[in-house]
Amino acid sequence: MDNKLHFFHYLHFFLLLSSSCFSYVAFSWIPYSENKNYEGSSDLVNLEYHMGPVLSSPIKLYVIWYGYWNPSHQATIRDFLNSFSSSYAPHPSVADWWRTVRLYTDQTGQNISTISLSGEFFDFKYSQGKYLSRLSMQYVINNAVRSYPKSLPMNFRNGVYLVLTSYDVQVQDFCRAVCGFHYFTFPSILGVTVPYAWVGYSGKQCPGFCAYPFAWPKNSGKPPPNTMNGGNNLMGAPNGDPGVDGMISVIAHELAEVSSNPLVNAWYAGDNPISPTEIADLCLGVYGTGAGGGYVGQVYKDSWGNGFNLHGVKGRKFLVQWVWNPLRRRCFGPNAMD
Numbered sequence: 001m002d003n004k005l006h007f008f009h010y011l012h013f014f015l016l017l018s019s020s021c022f023s024y025v026a027f028s029w030i031p032y033s034e035n036k037n038y039e040g041s042s043d044l045v046n047l048e049y050h051m052g053p054v055l056s057s058p059i060k061l062y063v064i065w066y067g068y069w070n071p072s073h074q075a076t077i078r079d080f081l082n083s084f085s086s087s088y089a090p091h092p093s094v095a096d097w098w099r100t101v102r103l104y105t106d107q108t109g110q111n112i113s114t115i116s117l118s119g120e121f122f123d124f125k126y127s128q129g130k131y132l133s134r135l136s137m138q139y140v141i142n143n144a145v146r147s148y149p150k151s152l153p154m155n156f157r158n159g160v161y162l163v164l165t166s167y168d169v170q171v172q173d174f175c176r177a178v179c180g181f182h183y184f185t186f187p188s189i190l191g192v193t194v195p196y197a198w199v200g201y202s203g204k205q206c207p208g209f210c211a212y213p214f215a216w217p218k219n220s221g222k223p224p225p226n227t228m229n230g231g232n233n234l235m236g237a238p239n240g241d242p243g244v245d246g247m248i249s250v251i252a253h254e255l256a257e258v259s260s261n262p263l264v265n266a267w268y269a270g271d272n273p274i275s276p277t278e279i280a281d282l283c284l285g286v287y288g289t290g291a292g293g294g295y296v297g298q299v300y301k302d303s304w305g306n307g308f309n310l311h312g313v314k315g316r317k318f319l320v321q322w323v324w325n326p327l328r329r330r331c332f333g334p335n336a337m338d
C-alpha cells in the first residue's frame with residue numbers, strides 16, 4: 001500500500017466498532033494531584049503499535065468554527081495552527097514540538113507527516129443547534145463540506161477536520177469528563193471515513209477544568225504548590241485568555257493522538273481499544289522538566305511573567321503539554337532541560 005491513508009480499506013473495522021465505541025477515544029481530565037504522569041523514563045509504560053495506519057501523508061487540517069467566535073481568539077488559535085508548518089519561529093517552536101509526534105511510524109516504516117492549516121469554515125448559524133452530542137460532530141462536518149457556495153473540500157486521503165465550539169455551545173461530556181476528543185466519521189453520515197477532532201472553548205463554562213494551569217476548579221482549594229514561582233499562584237496565560245490558551249494545549253493533544261491513532265488501532269498503551277491510553281494521555285500535566293504533583297515543570301516566563309514553553313508565528317508564545325517520545329521512552333518536549 002502506498003503511504004497515503006486510504007480509510008476505506010479499514011471499513012470492516014469501523015463497522016465492528018461504530019455501534020459501541022464512539023466514546024472510546026477521548027481526552028479525559030484527571031485532577032493533577034491524582035494523575036500519574038511519566039515525565040521521567042519508565043519501563044512501566046506499555047505503549048504498543050497495533051498495526052493500524054498513522055497519518056503519513058502531508059496532513060491537511062480543516063477547521064470548522066462552530067458558533068460565535070471572538071475574532072481575537074480565532075487569530076490566536078489560527079497563529080498556533082500555522083506554527084506547525086513554520087520554520088521561522090525561534091527554538092523551541094511548535095514545529096519542534098511536532099517533530100516528537102513525527103517519530104511514530106506505521107507498519108511500512110512511514111512516519112507521521114507534516115501538518116498545515118488548509119481551510120476554514122464558519123458555522124456561525126449553529127447548524128446543529130447549541131447542544132451537540134458526540135455524533136452531532138459528524139453532522140457539523142457534513143454541513144461544512146456540503147454547504148453552498150463556500151464549503152470545505154471532502155478530503156478523505158489526507159484531510160483532518162477540527163471542530164472548535166464557541167463559549168455558548170454545550171457538548172456531551174464537555175466540562176464533566178472531557179475537554180476534547182478525536183474519532184473518525186461514519187460512511188453512513190459523510191459518505192466517507194475521515195479522522196476528526198473536537199475541542200471546546202472552556203473560558204465561560206469550565207476554565208478550571210479545561211484551562212489548567214491558567215485556571216483552577218472552584219471550591220477545590222488553592223492550586224498545588226509550585227504551580228508557578230514556588231507558590232500557590234496561577235500561571236498567567238501567554239496570549240491573555242485562559243480559555244484560549246488552555247484550549248490550544250488541548251488542540252495539540254488531540255492532533256497528536258488523531259495522527260498517531262486515527263482509527264483506534266495504531267499507537268496506544270494496553271491491549272484494549274475500548275479504553276486506550278494514547279501518546280498525549282501519558283503526559284497530562286507535563287509541560288517541562290521536573291513536572292509532577294500539579295507542578296507543570298520548568299517553563300519560560302515572558303516579560304509579564306506569563307508561562308510558555310513554545311514559540312510560534314508572529315511572535316506568539318504558547319504553553320503546550322508534552323507527548324510521549326518513543327525513542328527516549330519518556331514524556332518529552334523541545335524545552336526539556338535534560
